[in-house]
Amino acid sequence: MTLIFKIVPQSLWQTAIQEGCFKGAPVDLSDGFIHFSTADQARETAQKHFVGQQNLLLAAFDAGVLGDQLKWEPSRGGALFPHLYADLDPATAVWVKELPLGKDGDHVFPEMDE
Template sequence: MTPTAHFIYKICPEQDWHVATDKGIYTGTQLDIEDGFIHLSPPEAVVATAAKHFAGQDGLVLVRFLVADLSAALKWEASRDDILFPHFYAPLDPRLADRVWPLALNGRKHIFPEDMTIETPHQEQ
C-alpha cells in the first residue's frame, strides 16, 4: 500500500544541497550511496529521523518534495517501526524541491518550520 503523503522530506548538509543545485543533480549522502537509494522521510517521521540520525548536527537543511512531482523511482518500503518510508532509486533533480529551509538547533534538537506541511507553489531556490 502506498501512503497518501503529499510531501516528503530530505535532511542533508546545506553545503551538499548547494553543490547539488549548482550541478543540477543530487545523488544523496554517503549512506544513500551505500544503500543504493536516497533516504527520504514522510511528514510523520521527519522529526524522529532528525533526532535519530542528525541530533546536534548544525548546518543542515530540510528539503521538501511534492510526491506527485517524483517519478516511478520513488518506492515506499517498510523501515523503522514498520513505517513506510519513501526511497528514491535514482539521482534527484534539485529543481524538483518545493521548498528548502535551514534547520536551526536548540541544543541537540532541530527546530522545524511551522509551515513545513502547508501547501505552497514551487519556489525558486
C-alpha cells in the same frame, strides 16, 4: 500533493544545485537510494541520524513528481518510508528551509505544509 522531506547538509545541497543533480548523502549512496521521510517521520529521523548536526536544510518534494522511481518501503517498526531509486533534480524541491538547532539541542522544524 503529498510532501516528503529530505534532511541534507547545506554544503551537499549547494553542490547539488551547482551540478543540477543530487545523488545523495553518503548513507544514500551506501544504501543505493535517497532516503526521505514523511512529515510525521522527519523529527524522528533528525533525532536518530542528525543529532547535534548544524548547517542542515529541510527540503520538501512533491512525491507525485518523483515518479515510479519512488518506492514506499518498510523500515523502522514496519513504517513505510519513501525511498528514491534515482538521482534527484534539486530544482524540483517545493521549498528548502534551514533546520537549525534549538537551545535544547533538538532541531527546530519549520512549518511543513505547502
